[in-house]
Amino acid sequence: MTRVLLRLGLATALTAVAGCAGEQSVLAPGSDQARDLLVLGVLLTLTCALAYLVVLTFLSAALARRRRTAAAADGAGDPGDDARLARGLKLWIGFVGAGVCLLSVASFTADRVLARPAASPPLDVRITGHQWWWRIAYRDPTSGQWIETANELHLPLGRPVRLELTSADVIHSFWVPGLHGKLDMIPGRTNVLAITPQKAGWTRGQCGEFCGLQHAQMALWTKVEAPGAFDAWLANQVRPAQAPASPGLQLIETGPCAACHTVRGTRAAGRAGPDLTHLAARRDLAAGTLPFTRGGLAGWISQPQALKPGAEMPPSGLDGQQTQQVVAYLEALK
Ligand code: HEC
Ligand SMILES: [Cu+2]
Incomplete structure (x- = not known):
């Protein structure tokens, strides 16, 4: 009996300690x-x-x-x-x-x-929680307009950042433990979080408030990078889609995708799902559900419900060849 208890205790302690390390x-x-x-x-x-x-x-x-x-x-x-x-x-x-x-x-x-307010003017970033992904908007430094991306947060090293957090549906919670404590994202309200990143590299965040079926598949990978690299990243995000017109783009523009997704510079201007303008510059798909690969992309488009049951995206209904064309176009959205 005591030995069983001892082993159980040890296993629990090891699990807890393992949770302390890592990303x-x-x-x-x-x-x-x-x-x-x-x-x-x-x-x-x-x-x-x-x-x-x-x-x-x-x-x-x-x-x-x-x-x-x-x-x-x-x-x-x-x-x-x-x-x-x-x-x-x-x-x-x-x-x-x-x-x-x-x-x-x-x-x-x-x-x-x-x-305490930041010593220098902070970089403004707006993040909106959705079931079950993150809409992220930055201000274009030249035009002053807000431009959108999704599911991957980039921040400049050593520069104060002001995050405006809200939600489009239920209560979510912004939680990137390497950067700050947890702050709820509440519909109809904006909560503000000030962060001055001091360590370059990737760190993982996760929705911190139970928000429905796929709450666990709502990760937010965050990359802190040197100011020069960050500015280059933002300058690229500001540009419209760089992929040349192709049969894949035509399928997106004329099919159901355009009703929910925006690809800036094309006729796709839907707002219900993540902005896809620079999709191929992200490391993951669907808020950390699967890594960005050709196979992953094809699988996601054909059967999103098999990979993330309940996700607010229907299966594409495209045949094999059409799927390959759409995937080829999306892969070129660097
Ligand atoms: C009814 C709206 C809707 C339609 C139609 C739709 N999507 Fe989506 N899509 C979504 C939503 C919502 C998400 C986010 C799902 C999640 O992560 O929970 C998403 C996620 C994605 C992602 C992952 C984005 C990211 O940031 O990781 C890709 C790629 C994508 N959709 C492509 C497509 C393509 C291609 C089509 C057309 C064949 C399409 N979608 C049709 C709503 C839609
Ligand atoms: Cu959640």
Whole structure:
């Protein structure tokens, strides 16, 4: 029995520890805000752990003492005990009071620091949660117009970013643990999150509020890159589709795809699904459901319901050759 319990405990602990590592981790802060939150989290945990240890120590001492008293024949207490108990209690109340004050000041300060406006004008990004994908909009630095992309967030290293978060349907939650805490995306309301990324590379985010059947397949890969690389990425996103006209484009423009998807620079201007203008520049399909590959793309277009049951996209109804043509066009949307 104890061995089973021991093994279960060990397995649980290992699973928990495994969850701490890797690409989606609170313990690997990649921004000023994530670091501040981690410092606060460590302080809270250590203070509570210390209080727990003190309680356990005194509990064990009390148990041992009771055994000793019971063993003594007369059972009379030591008069010095009461005085010691009173002193111990005063110390304990002092410790708890100081701990509560410390944690209140620390969390108040962290909150103020997180709410502080950016020192330089931030980059504005709007993110809208959808069942079950992310609409992302950036402002074109030259024209000032908002341009759209989806499902992959790019941020410049070292530059403050202001994220405006909302939802188009149910409550979702923006959660990229390497960059900040979780913030809900609520229909009809805009919540703002300030982030200054400090670590280049990919980090994974995930919708943090149960939002329906495919909530688990609503990932948000985020790439923090050097300002030059970010500007080049944004300049490319701003351009209309670069793929030449082809039978695939014709199928998209005349078929049902255009009712839901936009490919800027073509007649496809639907708004119900993700913008596809630079689809081939993304690493994944359908909010992290499958990697961007030719086979994945063909499978997704033919049978989205088999890959992400419930997704708001119907099967294309295209035959094999048409599917290949559409895939060839989409692959050229760099
Ligand atoms: C009824 C609206 C609708 C129609 C019609 C439709 N789609 Fe979609 N499409 C969506 C939605 C919604 C999503 C997001 C699904 C998700 O990830 O949960 C999507 C996702 C996609 C994606 C993945 C985008 C990304 O950012 O990863 C591709 C590619 C795509 N659709 C291509 C097509 C093509 C090609 C057609 C026509 C054959 C088509 N869609 C028809 C609504 C539609
Ligand atoms: Cu969700």
